[in-house]
Amino acid sequence: MHRLIALLLLLVLALPASQARADAVDDAYEALSASALTISPASFESVRQGVEQLAASGDPRAAAVIGALHDGLLYAREDNALFIQQPDGTYVDARTGAPAADVTDDDVHTVRVNNAVRSAIDAALGSLQLFAPDAPTRLQAASAVFTSHDPAALPALDKALVKETDSGVRRRMEQARAAALLSSSDASETDRLAAVATLRARGDIDARGFLGSLSGQPPAVAAAAATAIIAIDRQLELWSLLQSVYYGLSLGSVLLLAAAGLAITFGVMGVINMAHGEMVMIGAYVTFMVQQFMHAYLPGLYPASLLFAVPLAFLVSGAIGVVIERSLIRWLYGRPLETLLATWGLSLVLQQAVRSIFGANNRDVDTPAWMSGATQLGGLTLTWNRMYIILFAIIVLAALMAALRFTSLGLRMRAVTQNRRMAAAMGIRTPWIDALTFGLGSGVAGMAGVALSQIDNVSPNLGQGYIIDSFMVVVFGGVGNLWGTTLGALTLGIVNKFLEPVAGAVLAKIVVLVLLIMFIQRRPRGMFPLKGRAVET
Amino acid sequence: MNVGDTLLYLDGVTVTFDGFRALNALSLYLEKGEMRAVIGPNGAGKTTMMDVITGKTRPDTGRVVFDAHTDLTRMDEPAIAALGIGRKFQKPTVFEPHTVWDNLLLALAGDRRPTFSLWARETPAERERIEEILVTTRLTEARQRRAGDLSHGQKQWLEIGMLLAQEPQLLLVDEPVAGMTDAETEQTAELLREINRTRSVVVVEHDMAFVRALDVKVTVLHEGAVLSEGSIDHVSEDPRVIEVYLGR
Amino acid sequence: MTLERSTYLTLLLVLGGALALAVLNQATDAGSALHVPTYVIALAGKYLCFAMLALAVDLVWGFAGILSLGHAAFFALGGYAMGMYLMRQIGTRGVYGNAMLPDFMVFLGWHELPWYWHGFEWFGFALLMVVLVPGVLALVFGYLAFRSRVTGVYLSIMTQALTYALLLAFFRNDMGFGGNNGLTDFKDILGFNVQADFTRSALLVVSALFLCGQFLLARFVVQSRFGKVLIAVRDTESRTRFLGYRPESYKLVVWVLSAVMAGIGGALYVPQVGIINPSEFSPANSIEAVIWVAVGGRGTLVGAILGAVLVNFGKTWFTGALPELWLYALGALFIFVTLFLPRGVMGLFARRRKLAPEPEVETPATAAAHEVTG
Numbered sequence A: 001m002h003r004l005i006a007l008l009l010l011l012v013l014a015l016p017a018s019q020a021r022a023d024a025v026d027d028a029y030e031a032l033s034a035s036a037l038t039i040s041p042a043s044f045e046s047v048r049q050g051v052e053q054l055a056a057s058g059d060p061r062a063a064a065v066i067g068a069l070h071d072g073l074l075y076a077r078e079d080n081a082l083f084i085q086q087p088d089g090t091y092v093d094a095r096t097g098a099p100a101a102d103v104t105d106d107d108v109h110t111v112r113v114n115n116a117v118r119s120a121i122d123a124a125l126g127s128l129q130l131f132a133p134d135a136p137t138r139l140q141a142a143s144a145v146f147t148s149h150d151p152a153a154l155p156a157l158d159k160a161l162v163k164e165t166d167s168g169v170r171r172r173m174e175q176a177r178a179a180a181l182l183s184s185s186d187a188s189e190t191d192r193l194a195a196v197a198t199l200r201a202r203g204d205i206d207a208r209g210f211l212g213s214l215s216g217q218p219p220a221v222a223a224a225a226a227t228a229i230i231a232i233d234r235q236l237e238l239w240s241l242l243q244s245v246y247y248g249l250s251l252g253s254v255l256l257l258a259a260a261g262l263a264i265t266f267g268v269m270g271v272i273n274m275a276h277g278e279m280v281m282i283g284a285y286v287t288f289m290v291q292q293f294m295h296a297y298l299p300g301l302y303p304a305s306l307l308f309a310v311p312l313a314f315l316v317s318g319a320i321g322v323v324i325e326r327s328l329i330r331w332l333y334g335r336p337l338e339t340l341l342a343t344w345g346l347s348l349v350l351q352q353a354v355r356s357i358f359g360a361n362n363r364d365v366d367t368p369a370w371m372s373g374a375t376q377l378g379g380l381t382l383t384w385n386r387m388y389i390i391l392f393a394i395i396v397l398a399a400l401m402a403a404l405r406f407t408s409l410g411l412r413m414r415a416v417t418q419n420r421r422m423a424a425a426m427g428i429r430t431p432w433i434d435a436l437t438f439g440l441g442s443g444v445a446g447m448a449g450v451a452l453s454q455i456d457n458v459s460p461n462l463g464q465g466y467i468i469d470s471f472m473v474v475v476f477g478g479v480g481n482l483w484g485t486t487l488g489a490l491t492l493g494i495v496n497k498f499l500e501p502v503a504g505a506v507l508a509k510i511v512v513l514v515l516l517i518m519f520i521q522r523r524p525r526g527m528f529p530l531k532g533r534a535v536e537t
Numbered sequence B: 001m002n003v004g005d006t007l008l009y010l011d012g013v014t015v016t017f018d019g020f021r022a023l024n025a026l027s028l029y030l031e032k033g034e035m036r037a038v039i040g041p042n043g044a045g046k047t048t049m050m051d052v053i054t055g056k057t058r059p060d061t062g063r064v065v066f067d068a069h070t071d072l073t074r075m076d077e078p079a080i081a082a083l084g085i086g087r088k089f090q091k092p093t094v095f096e097p098h099t100v101w102d103n104l105l106l107a108l109a110g111d112r113r114p115t116f117s118l119w120a121r122e123t124p125a126e127r128e129r130i131e132e133i134l135v136t137t138r139l140t141e142a143r144q145r146r147a148g149d150l151s152h153g154q155k156q157w158l159e160i161g162m163l164l165a166q167e168p169q170l171l172l173v174d175e176p177v178a179g180m181t182d183a184e185t186e187q188t189a190e191l192l193r194e195i196n197r198t199r200s201v202v203v204v205e206h207d208m209a210f211v212r213a214l215d216v217k218v219t220v221l222h223e224g225a226v227l228s229e230g231s232i233d234h235v236s237e238d239p240r241v242i243e244v245y246l247g248r
Numbered sequence C: 001m002t003l004e005r006s007t008y009l010t011l012l013l014v015l016g017g018a019l020a021l022a023v024l025n026q027a028t029d030a031g032s033a034l035h036v037p038t039y040v041i042a043l044a045g046k047y048l049c050f051a052m053l054a055l056a057v058d059l060v061w062g063f064a065g066i067l068s069l070g071h072a073a074f075f076a077l078g079g080y081a082m083g084m085y086l087m088r089q090i091g092t093r094g095v096y097g098n099a100m101l102p103d104f105m106v107f108l109g110w111h112e113l114p115w116y117w118h119g120f121e122w123f124g125f126a127l128l129m130v131v132l133v134p135g136v137l138a139l140v141f142g143y144l145a146f147r148s149r150v151t152g153v154y155l156s157i158m159t160q161a162l163t164y165a166l167l168l169a170f171f172r173n174d175m176g177f178g179g180n181n182g183l184t185d186f187k188d189i190l191g192f193n194v195q196a197d198f199t200r201s202a203l204l205v206v207s208a209l210f211l212c213g214q215f216l217l218a219r220f221v222v223q224s225r226f227g228k229v230l231i232a233v234r235d236t237e238s239r240t241r242f243l244g245y246r247p248e249s250y251k252l253v254v255w256v257l258s259a260v261m262a263g264i265g266g267a268l269y270v271p272q273v274g275i276i277n278p279s280e281f282s283p284a285n286s287i288e289a290v291i292w293v294a295v296g297g298r299g300t301l302v303g304a305i306l307g308a309v310l311v312n313f314g315k316t317w318f319t320g321a322l323p324e325l326w327l328y329a330l331g332a333l334f335i336f337v338t339l340f341l342p343r344g345v346m347g348l349f350a351r352r353r354k355l356a357p358e359p360e361v362e363t364p365a366t367a368a369a370h371e372v373t374g
Ligand SMILES: Nc1ncnc2c1ncn2[C@@H]1O[C@H](COP(=O)(O)OP(=O)(O)OP(=O)(O)O)[C@@H](O)[C@H]1O
Pocket: A531, A532, A533, B017, B022, B040, B041, B042, B043, B044, B045, B046, B047, B048, B049, B090
């Protein structure tokens, strides 16, 4: 009962308002037809005002009409009635949208526009979208208004703000309103100051640009804008710093993934495996093959292909690693320099083999939909694939540490690497442990290959690009220490990304290499050196 | 004690490895011309003490003074060797690919700089000296053999020979008779006593018969510090030494 | 100094061979059965330059135990120094006809010769730089590395990083060394046309002379007392310290000498192949040089020369006949030599008197035994 009364009351109150609005709309439509019939400055001015009025009126047909005007499809009859030409050449009534079958080309004239009208149309279209039913369109419209910061959009903005429910869109509209307000000639100083505060809160490069372009403001407002600019600059700097950290972290995780396997084979076993990069490369090719297979036979699972590729790459590279250890490396224990040469030879063979099988060209590995795109976090752009790689690196590292610490294989591995003869005497079959340890390191490299296939070209040379960096990471971090490797990788990644804007990518790399060379000379055993007598000889 | 007579003087030397005290405020005096035997259980810090003296390990605290005024803790291995401190390692370490002759030649006292050794020619004096040492160390027959091919005992002798060739003021000899027969042990003791006529010697050894044969002052190390010091009879009666080292 | 047979033979083969090739190229007509075509001359000259690089690598690896994975950098630096001289000799004959600036600088829109290009118009200055640039780089790098006792694999990886950094640097156009394309289109050297048969034959003979000179020098070094200390350092570095030697200064001397030798090889290489570009810095090149030495026999100077010539001859043949198989062959060579021929081809001759006593092979057992070294 109460509801009904309330509704009635509302109707009664709203009636005069809607009546007034209808009048305004009529005027607007009438004004629009002016330039179709006579061409004069006054008629264009009339059209321009018509556009603005119509846009501000909230009339549901406004968007269609002004859009038609924009496209040159709005026509007027002698009696000021307006029609929109359809793509098929027929006409509809502009006011109602009803087909007007009796209207022919001869009856109507194009509503002409000049530059002033055109910019009014653009602004109007922008503000009209403010009332669109879907939020993304409204957001876009608000951004467009912000860019144009045309004071004419103010009424529309005010109206839209009343109705807006989405907080994100609302914020953007307020910012647009602030920009428009500052651009208008008759806003009060308090309003202006509030507007500056709004823009300062927005704090991005656009807000800064707009504030920087302001002129003719009252002194207090100009001062507020100047401080706002400084504040925004500081904030932007912070964001770009964070962005660099993010890039650095993501590069660091890539390095970490590439180096984690090496931390096992080189760091723990002391084997210099120059074919480590090729284990990574093989992992990437496994990803390629898994995708090809799924594409052909299991298209339904295609989006999850990477999840299958990870264990498979681990197994394939790991198995190859075991074979390498049994057939080659075990003959060379204790002869690091010879191992280096032999495994380098092996890397040449593996590269050439892959080249023979798959060709020398890059292979396409898809990034699944759930890994593409990016998300915005404040001023940070976080790309999903990099996020996943960081995550993946963390998981791999954690799994590796757990495997070394908590499994019996891990225990035996550590025993063998610490004192081979003692371990053998205690009944540990050291040859098998060696093979499995090497297989583990290689398998981890294979998993790294899956990740790298997402950000790098899958080609036979894939591994080559990472081998020097990986060794640097392991040596920098301190051999035989996974934490050191982690810290080494992240440090190198971040330093690299911080140098890049200053020095350029290539020079940054050179600088990092030189710094590393100098670092190793200062601390020949890395950040976290192994201690004890074993390392002295 | 008169400082002028002291050749080597360790004062409160402490060495820690990851929190483990290998040497614990060790103090030790060695007089000029003295021979000292150092004994102690495994891990007592005997080798570490030699590492400190020869510059291989830097002590955390303490001073190591040589010849009354040279602080060894500030110097590196070659500089200390150049002062006249020679060392034989616990595990015999010779230049395996070289002949016995060349091993001795490289050890001979003289200019160690590349600029010298590039042009150096064997002089008659050098040859004479090497021959002498070969006789002393009973390696005359083996002079052209590859050092790596020598027996364990021969390597020990060769290393002692190299030590002699260096003509040091002070010899640090770590377990010289390990792996030697009784006869060889005796000969070694003989040799050391002879060396001691002109030079000071510190010998580390577990072989009590050998230590007894040397008949010199004995220092017993335990857990990085001096447990007991005195004649062999004195220390072997010390109940603490019996407890930790000699056994009942 | 007595010269043993292998030394005589090497000198004879290198010098005699080069002279014979040169004479047969110059004194016979193209149609004659005895005629040696010019491409063979160029190829032989290239091999001899590689042999100098191999000799340099062997000197540090075979005798001082420093496995350099960056020696091609010194070779390339020497090559660039010579290349800069050759560029300046082009004068106005370049595409752009600029008397001062090499073509690539005009192309980049530069107006002035960078300061470090001055002086290279003089042959003597260029020669000085051929020696100084690799020498000084080696001096700085070696001083830092050896002083901080960086050894073994760590040192190898650092040398690789060094050449990698240089590779990246020389790829940059604004370094002023022709970027990606490097230096090429040379016209003449000391007034002789670099393309002419006579010049090529002469360069071959000069290379042979330099190789023999380097060989004798290296032989002198390793047979001196210095060389004995070096071998002692190679196998038991810490022991030499307790004898009063400073291993770092021994290594530094031989390291710098070796770098200069490699640089000279590079300087002779460039006029004979007609180009120098950044790919010469690629780590793969340095490692290949190491395998030449391993094939010939590490620690034997003759072996280094032999290995360089053998492997490069094989490479020429393979890349002509079976190009896809070359990398397989090279890779297999690395593996085969390290596993089955640790003393290289020279080891097959199993001579009693070896130039350098062979290093002890370390097994896990001996490695463990080292842990108890006092
Ligand atoms: N570099 C090192 N790192 C860690 N610990 C060490 C190191 N050097 C020595 N130690 C430890 O210091 C202690 C003393 O060792 P040292 O070799 O001096 O004993 P020692 O008296 O010579 O024993 P032995 O009679 O067995 O030769 C030992 O516990 C050893 O493990």
